Amino acid sequence: MKSDKFFKWVWHLNGLVLFSGLIIAMLFVLFQLASVIFKDQNLIKQTTLNLAQDDNKEENWRLGYPHKISGTDFYFIALESEKLFVEKSEVLGMYSEFGGSSYKPTRSKNVLFINSITNNSVWLFKSIDQLIIDIMPLVDDEFNERSATRAISYEVINSDTNLDNKLDNTDNRTFALSKVDGSNYTEIITDYNRIVESGLNSDGELFVIFINNNVVYSMLVDLITFEILSKKPLPKVGG
Numbered sequence: 176m177k178s179d180k181f182f183k184w185v186w187h188l189n190g191l192v193l194f195s196g197l198i199i200a201m202l203f204v205l206f207q208l209a210s211v212i213f214k215d216q217n218l219i220k221q222t223t224l225n226l227a228q229d230d231n232k233e234e235n236w237r238l239g240y241p242h243k244i245s246g247t248d249f250y251f252i253a254l255e256s257e258k259l260f261v262e263k264s265e266v267l268g269m270y271s272e273f274g275g276s277s278y279k280p281t282r283s284k285n286v287l288f289i290n291s292i293t294n295n296s297v298w299l300f301k302s303i304d305q306l307i308i309d310i311m312p313l314v315d316d317e318f319n320e321r322s323a324t325r326a327i328s329y330e331v332i333n334s335d336t337n338l339d340n341k342l343d344n345t346d347n348r349t350f351a352l353s354k355v356d357g358s359n360y361t362e363i364i365t366d367y368n369r370i371v372e373s374g375l376n377s378d379g380e381l382f383v384i385f386i387n388n389n390v391v392y393s394m395l396v397d398l399i400t401f402e403i404l405s406k407k408p409l410p411k412v413g414g
Contacts, residue, residue: 239283245314246323247355248292253283253307283307288357299329299357306332306342312355313375313398325398327353328373328381336366350385352401361401364394380404 239253284303289296308330316322329351336347349365367387376382381396394406 238287241289242312244312244324244327244355245317245319246321248290249355249357250289250291251310251327251357252287252289253310254285254287254298254303256284256303283310286310286357290356297357299353299360304333308332308344308348311373313381315375315379324355325375325379326381326401327355327357329353330370334366350383352381352396352398359401363396363401363403364406 235257237255239255241250241252243250284306286299286307287296288299311328312324313326313328314322314324330348331351332342332344332346332348334346334349335342337345339345347366347368348370349362350367350370351360351362353360363383364385364387367385368389369386371384371386371391373381373383375398376395379398381398383394383396385392385394391409392406393409395404396402397404
């Protein structure tokens with residue numbers, strides 16, 4: 176009988192130790208999760224920067240990650256806001272969208288170009304009235320860090336084409352080019368639906384496929400003059 180009581184006591188003691196260990200382990204896991212959550216909140220908290228004209232202080236601004244433009248001494252940095260759209264302005268200027276094959280939910284409203292030799296910098300646009308979709312350096316060989324960049328292509332939403340009083344991904348876009356320092360910004364096509372593909376051909380010209388009003392077009396652009404060399408709809412089968 177005494178041995179049975181002893182084993183029962185040992186059994187209860189082991190159970191108590193196991194239960195206590197389980198509680199401690201759960202508390203440790205909860206502490207680690209809380210630490211990660213609060214750390215992430217601190218990391219994503221935006222620091223308000225005085226980099227844009229925002230009299231009503233309705234937006235928090237920050238600079239994105241600096242991107243070096245291959246084969247040059249220039250960097251570009253996006254000016255980002257917490258808003259994914261731009262409220263329509265009655266005096267909105269005509270600007271362009273940054274290029275890409277599909278919409279990316281960026282918060283960029285402008286782009287800063289910086290010369291790492293002279294330390295001079297310039298904004299691509301004079302305002303924050305546009306929503307930038309993408310920016311893409313046009314490089315001879317994208318896998319070679321020293322390869323020359325011929326130009327920069329952009330897609331920007333700048334016109335309220337669906338009349339909902341804001342500029343967002345539901346509006347048509349404009350495709351544009353600039354030099355690697357952000358100068359000579361030139362709109363190439365406006366009010367189209369989507370860029371399907373864009374890239375350099377073997378002659379160093381920009382080849383673009385885009386959709387406008389359910390019609391698919393192909394286009395060639397000279398990257399020195401930014402003039403359209405050829406633009407035509409793709410042929411229909413049997414046409």
